[in-house]
Amino acid sequence: MKRSWVDGQPCTGMPVDDRGLAYGDGLFETIRVEAGQAWLLERHLQRLADGCERLGIPCDQAATRAELLEFCHELVRGVAKLIVTRGTGQRGYAQPKPCHPRRLLLGSALPDYPAHNWQAGVRLFPCATRLAEQPLLAGIKHLNRLEQVLARAEWHDPAYAEGLLRDCTGRVIEGVFSNLFVVRDGALLTASLHRCGVAGVMRAEIIDQARQLGIVTAVRDLAYDELLAADEVFLCNSVYGIWPVTALAEHAWPVGALTRKLQAVVADLSRES
Structure with a gap:
């Protein structure tokens, strides 16, 4: 079971100039999903918000929450990986201004731990x-x-x-x-x-x-x-x-x-x- 969204839309890829790929410029959450619900949802979203603040990534928290809830509802059971990057940027370490963060959601089956x-x-x-x-x-x-x-x-x-x-x-x-x-x-x-x-x-x-x-x-x-x-x-x-x-x-x-x-x-x- 594999599924992926980018900025709320089903997608199978992302731009090669994304700063998450180039520099690891972003954050992620790995979330257990049961019966269409995200386990420890508020803690995951709060940690993501704290991380975005520390890195200076202006993430749209309302959009992130809405997309995550819908994604988990469709996934039903498994693991939802939520990734927020600083988005597309030119060559070099300087942060793009304005910054347009990118939100990715990747779904997979639960690990088969013994x-x-x-x-x-x-x-x-x-x-x-x-x-x-x-x-x-x-x-x-x-x-x-x-x-x-x-x-x-x-x-x-x-x-x-x-x-x-x-x-x-x-x-x-x-x-x-x-x-x-x-x-x-x-x-x-x-x-x-x-x-x-x-x-x-x-x-x-x-x-x-x-x-x-x-x-x-x-x-x-x-x-x-x-x-x-x-x-x-x-x-x-x-x-x-x-x-x-x-x-x-x-x-x-x-x-x-x-x-x-x-x-x-x-x-x-x-x-x-």
């Missing part, structure tokens, strides 16, 4: 690729994902469902396509993303839900030794929800009670969407 990932947990591959620090881009889901491309190329063994990414000083940041949480003494910890990394919408939802449940939750720098010493570890993203992590190299963790509790919360949210 049920084992949710139930028994996954192994993490220790990636050698390190994330560079760039506070101007940290947190937003911009189009340049070459670090993730290089990291994902490091392993081919299907025994590993995800890879661990650290920054250049060795701090734990995230997975290649997910965010990471650790549980220590009943508290929930996740890495600060003010230097690098992507602030996932599922990460934000889990932080809010955990705090509502009275779970002590902290967002701060996370040392590698803290990860190894954790009682529980899990990954999350907006398509698959939560996967427990059971191993990284020679280190192993059980699938813990707090991970299971938050999995149930996420499952309830998906049924409510």
Whole structure:
């Protein structure tokens, strides 16, 4: 199943001078669609709006929302990838003035992840690729994902469902396509993303839900030794929800009670969407 729209109209291509292609000048959201509805819709749109503001892309939020809702209704079930670029531009880095952003929507089937990932947990591959620090881009889901491309190329063994990414000083940041949480003494910890990394919408939802449940939750720098010493570890993203992590190299963790509790919360949210 493949379908695509450009600026609200079915289309199979886009101009070769688009700045998203030339420079990665844009942002994207990857959205789970169930029964024609976008999961975590408001969080996705808010992150996109925040990213557009930071990059200075004057995106039409009303048009973006309307197109996304219609696209998801037609898709019914699958993954909608929403891309906003700065649009067409001449050669050179200077931003075009006036700027005419371009909106793309790409539809595909849901990934066929094994049920084992949710139930028994996954192994993490220790990636050698390190994330560079760039506070101007940290947190937003911009189009340049070459670090993730290089990291994902490091392993081919299907025994590993995800890879661990650290920054250049060795701090734990995230997975290649997910965010990471650790549980220590009943508290929930996740890495600060003010230097690098992507602030996932599922990460934000889990932080809010955990705090509502009275779970002590902290967002701060996370040392590698803290990860190894954790009682529980899990990954999350907006398509698959939560996967427990059971191993990284020679280190192993059980699938813990707090991970299971938050999995149930996420499952309830998906049924409510």
